[in-house]
Amino acid sequence: MAKILTVLYPDPVDGQPKSYSRDDIPKLDHYPGGQTLPTPKKIDFKPGELLGSVSGELGLRKFLEDQGHTFIVTSDKDGPNSVFEKELPDADIVISQPFWPAYLTEERLKKAKKLKLAITAGIGSDHVDLDAAMKNGVTVAEVTYSNSISVAEHVVMMILSLVRNYLPSYEWVKKGGWNIADCVERSYDLEGMNVGTVGAGRIGLAVLRRLKPFDVKLHYTDRHRLPKEVEKELGLIYHKDVESLVKVCDVVTINAPLHSETEHLFDAKMISKMKHGAYLINTARAKIVDRDAVVKALESGQLAGYAGDVWFPQPAPKDHPWRKMPHHGMTPHISGTSLSAQARYAAGTREILENYFAGKPIRTEYLIVDKGKLAGTGAHSYSGGDATKGVDEPIKYRKSA
Numbered sequence: 001m002a003k004i005l006t007v008l009y010p011d012p013v014d015g016q017p018k019s020y021s022r023d024d025i026p027k028l029d030h031y032p033g034g035q036t037l038p039t040p041k042k043i044d045f046k047p048g049e050l051l052g053s054v055s056g057e058l059g060l061r062k063f064l065e066d067q068g069h070t071f072i073v074t075s076d077k078d079g080p081n082s083v084f085e086k087e088l089p090d091a092d093i094v095i096s097q098p099f100w101p102a103y104l105t106e107e108r109l110k111k112a113k114k115l116k117l118a119i120t121a122g123i124g125s126d127h128v129d130l131d132a133a134m135k136n137g138v139t140v141a142e143v144t145y146s147n148s149i150s151v152a153e154h155v156v157m158m159i160l161s162l163v164r165n166y167l168p169s170y171e172w173v174k175k176g177g178w179n180i181a182d183c184v185e186r187s188y189d190l191e192g193m194n195v196g197t198v199g200a201g202r203i204g205l206a207v208l209r210r211l212k213p214f215d216v217k218l219h220y221t222d223r224h225r226l227p228k229e230v231e232k233e234l235g236l237i238y239h240k241d242v243e244s245l246v247k248v249c250d251v252v253t254i255n256a257p258l259h260s261e262t263e264h265l266f267d268a269k270m271i272s273k274m275k276h277g278a279y280l281i282n283t284a285r286a287k288i289v290d291r292d293a294v295v296k297a298l299e300s301g302q303l304a305g306y307a308g309d310v311w312f313p314q315p316a317p318k319d320h321p322w323r324k325m326p327h328h329g330m331t332p333h334i335s336g337t338s339l340s341a342q343a344r345y346a347a348g349t350r351e352i353l354e355n356y357f358a359g360k361p362i363r364t365e366y367l368i369v370d371k372g373k374l375a376g377t378g379a380h381s382y383s384g385g386d387a388t389k390g391v392d393e394p395i396k397y398r399k400s401a
């Protein structure tokens with residue numbers, strides 16, 4: 001029997017919801033491009049419930065315990081005294097979400113002698129040291145596409161909210177004001193602007209498609225060029241590198257994975273090449289940008305705004321400079337964990353587990369690392385590497401909190 005160690009974010013401050021604002025969520029037939037949604041044999045939750053928190057348990061407890069497995073769920077994940085680190089040495093499977101990542105560093109992977117499978121309930125497995133996973137024979141899998149459209153919607157929301165100066169205007173209303181001039185002194189129309197994405201995979205392309213009706217000029221750069229008919233349909237301008245794209249774009253959105261090629265891609269030098277007063281939206285991974293360079297660029301006006309939902313480390317320390325920098329529209333890491341997304345990635349996690357326990361292959365599109373090398377989606381989008389370095393900040397934060 002297996003021991004499954006699962007790290008999920010803490011419950012809401014008032015406990016698990018007793019009711020929900022909506023009665024149901026739309027039932028989708030397939031993802032854009034045709035990939036099917038998760039197909040577990042059964043689910044033990046109602047789609048639309050809060051599943052990503054500790055008490056939500058991804059709806060897995062009955063399924064796992066009925067088969068005699070040990071299922072441990074915790075949000076206590078950082079530092080040597082955490083429940084996660086204590087339970088890790090004899091865990092067979094680890095499940096974690098990027099929103100509240102259980103960092104699987106090389107050191108931790110060495111201690112996890114029995115670990116065979118690390119599942120990302122969501123997308124983005126950079127919290128796992130992929131090189132060490134390959135070395136230690138750990139399979140890494142994620143629920144590809146489960147929350148891509150959720151993130152694309154968040155990106156569009158953030159672009160509009162920065163360009164139109166939504167959040168400061170909302171704050172004036174809450175303060176009892178009617179300060180129209182204060183609200184609009186940084187407010188523009190998106191129409192006619194040049195908007196570019198770094199990475200035009202599932203999320204990047206979905207962002208481009210959603211922005212098309214805003215009558216903007218659309219740009220992209222990617223390691224592989226999109227099919228000609230897609231470029232034509234959306235009127236896309238392709239750039240062979242990031243520098244060429246950022247020079248002409250008023251809005252830049254980052255939609256590439258964090259790996260050795262993209263780590264700190266947006267450093268002070270790259271940001272200085274952007275148009276003065278550009279907006280930068282990053283819902284991909286925080287380490288793709290240089291934390292302090294972003295703060296300085298907002299202070300100097302080189303960037304007119306920065307928004308996203310990804311931080312490093314996560315949870316972000318209380319004194320993280322992005323909390324207080326000017327003209328930002330940051331949220332905690334939530335874009336990919338709407339209730340709609342949770343239903344899909346909880347079902348996808350169950351599908352992976354059902355196959356794993358039945359000795360059946362995990363869908364290729366879910367694989368990141370398998371049999372000691374990058375596999376499936378991982379072989380296409382990643383390039384190995386260790387993005388989990390420097391994860392001790394949450395421990396410092398816990399001590400000071």
Ligand code: NDP
Nearest residue numbers: 123124199201202203222223224256257261283284336381
């Ligand atoms: P995809 O793999 O579908 O797309 C990523 C694209 O980025 C691919 O087309 C890839 O190129 C491209 N790419 C990789 N490296 C580079 C590079 N150096 N320069 C330019 N382009 C590059 O992934 P998704 O769209 O599904 O997700 C993207 C990322 O978003 C995830 O890796 C994850 O980190 C993040 N994410 C965030 C979430 C959130 O909640 N905030 C939720 C889900 C994902 P190619 O494949 O052509 O080689």
